[in-house]
Amino acid sequence: MSAPGGSVRVHVGGPDSRHTVLLLPDAGESAGVYDVVCERLHNSDLRTVVVDDIDGLGPADVFAILDDLALPWVHLVGSGAGAELAWAVAAGRFGRFASLVVAERGHPAVADVDGTVRDASAPAAEVPTTIVIGSAARRAEADGSMRYVTGEFRVVELDGVENIPAHAPADFASAIALRTGSW
Template identity: 80%
Template sequence: MSTASGTVRVRIDGPDSRHTVLLLQGAGETADVFDAVCERLHNSDLRTVVPESIDSLDTAAVFALLDGLKLPWVHLAGSGAGAELAWAVAAGRFGRFASLVVADRGHPAVPDVDGAVRDASAAAAEVPTTVVIGSGARRAEAAGSMRYVTGEFRVVELDGIDNVPAQAPAEFASAIVLRTGSW
């Protein structure tokens, strides 16, 4: 798929479904990190789109990618740097995304686990949002993100997980599946 920042290779898989999930992995990771997550999403009747790498993606490139794939409405999920990109893409974009699920990253305006604020002026995400954290050390960051979400908000806390999609694919997939339901 071509975007203004170059060509982006994506994996599209799963059943034909009215629900598509765009998964954005961490910097330096390949789409493989989501293999077990995607398998579970496919078993839940969800289609997945995963870029091979997010290294050349920014918010404009994500929208160009979705437009090129003719996907006007998707569920958005990310981990690490992909979660940061997901927050940026979902910010102030009511109606384009059905839900947001991020792993180990709070909203950019909230101090992270090291006390750093990535973007104090970041807009709120206007979608139902779940923050999955692999450690209680990120609890304050996750809970503080609720102020920057205009939809329903949840935190899922796991214990002793360094890379949520790789080490807890069932839990991450479950958080995504729960967001695709209309309950």
């Protein structure tokens, strides 16, 4: 499909469902990193849309993808740089996203594990949010993100996991599936 930044390839799978999950991989990773996650989400009656490569994509591209697929309301997921893009897309946009689940990235206004603040002026995400981290080193970043989320907030810590979608797909899929429920 086409987007303002150029042509974008997406993988759509799973059952026809009223719940769709948009997944954004880390920079340099293909959509395949989410294969096991998607399989588990499909078993939970969730439809998935995975962007093949996020390199060069911005928020306008994500909205173009959603508009092209006629998806007015989705659950948003990202890992690594895909999580950074997910924060940028969800921040300050109430009503377009049902939830946000990110791996290994806190809100851009919070200092990361290296002390870098990516965007001090980033608005709050107005959706229920889960941050999944692979080590205690990211705990302060994750906890500090709570003040930039206006919905319900959770942190899931998995010890010793470097690439959460690839090495802890069941845990990541569970965090996503829990966010899609209305409880």
